[in-house]
Amino acid sequence: MNQVGAALHPQYRSLLTKLQLVTYSKNISSGRSFHGHLLKTGVIPSCVFLCNVLLNFYSKCCFFSDASLFFTDFPCNEDAVPWNVLINAHSQMGLAHHSLSALQLFQQMLHNCTLPNSHTFTGVLSACANLEDHLMARQAHSLVIKFVTATDVFVYTSVLRAYCKLGSLVDGRKVFDEMLDRNSVTWSTMISGYASQGLVNEAFGIFRVLVAGGNEGVNEFVLTGALSAFKSHEFLETGKQIHCLAVKNGLLEIGSVANAVVTMYAKCGNLDDSVQVFEFSNDKNSISWSAMITAYAQSGHGDKSLVLFKEMHYCGMKPNEYTVVGILNACSDIDATNVGMQVHGYLIKSGFESQVYIVTALVDMYAKCGRIIDAQKGFDSLLQPDLVMWTSMIGGFVQNGDNESAISLYCRMQREGIAPNELTLASVLKACSGLSALEQGKQIHAHVVKNGFSLEVPLGSALSTMYAKCGNLDDVNAIFRRMPARDVVSWNAMISGLSQNGLGLEALKLFEEMQLQGVNPDCVTFVNVLTACSHMGLVDKGREYFKSISKNFNIDPTTEHYACMVDILGRAGKLQEAKEFIESAPIDHGLSLWHILLSACRNHRNFELGAYAGERLMELCSLESSGYVLLSSIYSALGRLDDIERVRRMMNIRGVSKEPGCSWIELKNQVHVFVVGDLLHPEIKQARAEIWRLSKLMKDAGHLLEFDSTSEE
């Protein structure tokens, strides 16, 4: 007999309650023995209702093979309920292969001529979202219109959620606007959808409409969704308003809201308020601790993250994978490789180690702590690294100065068919800048244009810096002017690019323009500005800028700024003034300052002062060979052979060895590297012949060629 839609006979009510209990407690052994009892008494298969409940029990306990075995002999599969039970249980697992099973079951259901209903579509849409299957989501949406009443808020919220998860916010908004009925889940889905795509104004706009309609729609889900949108300082005031609203409605008492407020303040640069909300929260769970640990790590207080982690342990709170990622971020922040390695050991023991985002955090930690080989081991351990992992590894190589490996990994990523995002491209562009690999950089630029990437800060800045470092100034300007918004880093990159290419005056003009546009200069800006003055020989201007750092901008000049000033004076031949400047500097004299003066003295042939600077440098126990080499050449010019010998002895005692010089050039998409004394390069003979030819031409033109007395070449 067909029992589709059958109600439960009152005599089975107690059996239903018992089955629901074992499902809730996921007590598999009790459930199995109960299954046996129902079979013995003949309740199964005769009561279809209880068969559905039993199927739900196996599915909810993730015993999918038992569930499908049971389903094979099902008494009535024209009923949608058992199909829905299986489809929903699979899609709720969130994993790709389960979502695929959910969609296959749906196909079989249609093939079996069982009519889907609203419960079917919630599961199907969720599976489409998990699989990022746009086409299937659209098809499911069409079927929803055909099979489900337009007022069904559950199903239409699922359609909305699927579009949001797939990043199709325009489609999502259309569904939202056309819905005949909405509840708080619909609103929070729309708000979180916008927030997850970084569409802050849209998310906040929807939130405001909801609030304007009265406070009854405002719950913890709506608040957390809205709060998650605010990730930079410009939204701090709005974030504060939502915090106040949460307090007013008594919702800050709810742990998830407090957690979202903690993260919001940290991301908007107000760490003190994060700490306060965290400390006053009475509903702390492991998410709260992880949020605060991560907040510290990402605000540059890795040391405090580690302290809090210990406190968490003393409070008996167990860390989860998010806590671990936060701690690894903290280790990267404070260069605490040892703690990072201990966390790695803990991960191996606890079995967290194989999850992609954990490995990504590990690789990132090792790379940022300069252990690139360990980072690479982590990367190689993954069979299927995701985009974030590829990007992290490429960025790791760049941070460690191995630009060749960064570019070659990017090529491998492309061969494996993984599409890069803005951050990947920004990292590869940095590698191109480091290698002055203009052709490769241009290819990336073409990719940016072809794929419609926006020139937001990371990508726009990386692109203009690449063109600047490769000396292609027209392109730098074009990119820079086209960027929708520029932060201080973008301006710095541009000023540095101009100054490095001999356009110091343009660099200084840009510095003035930057201030007119209301962007405050930072330490790096002044390094670039002073470098521009140095290259242009603008001594007075340099002095003026140097004074203004502390006077007008309230920044304490760093050793780098002092070094720039010594360079300005040194290049201009004002060597005595440079010496007095170093000796009166209210900072640790630092090796770099004497080194710069030493080099300037040699260039200006002031050997006496050069010897003085060189001796100061030796007193500071420099381990860099170039200072010793320069001092030797000065003593050689002064004919002080004993001093040359003394410098050589000092080098030996201190274990300083001269690093071979190295240069490279990119020709026809290949970077050629030349090292001093290199006899292995296939074209070394031709290269040397060319150097001699050019040297002779220079000599004939009256240039005096100077060779380093200690050089082997």
Next chain:
DNA sequence: TTAGGGTTAG
């Protein structure tokens, strides 16, 4: 009285 939609930590 069997099956369904949302949030915070990377």
